[in-house]
Amino acid sequence: MADLQKIVDDLSALTVLEAAELSKMLEEHWGVSAAAAVAVAAPAGAGAGAPAAEEKTEFDVILTGDGGKKINVIKEVRAITGLGLTEAKALVEGAPKPVKEGASKDEAEKIKKQLEDAGATVELK
Helix, strand or coil: CCCHHHHHHHHHCCCHHHHHHHHHHHHHHHCCCCCHHHHHHHHHHCCCCCCHHHHCCCEEEEEEECCCCHHHHHHHHHHHHCCCHHHHHHHHHCCCEEEEEEECHHHHHHHHHHHHHCCCEEEEC
């Protein structure tokens, strides 16, 4: 097990720029984002007169279910995100969960197809 006090000491010694870089690296490694709550709240405040589909350039791929093929879906999630087995299993079992956030339209469609081919139910937001 890691020496937690050493980790606290090491993190306390980081500069602001180093801490920001660490945060970005962890978000990429774990496939999460601290801005997820902000991204979810944004569509509710969008103007009704503006067509969202034309303005949207980034999409979130949300896993909504495993379709009864949990093992296949876990394998696909691992391949897409680079997560370990435990993390991918937790993501699949905790659905609905984002698999990829801020993806381009082409990338989001590709990931959606991969997951659907494995048996999952997926939605793009």
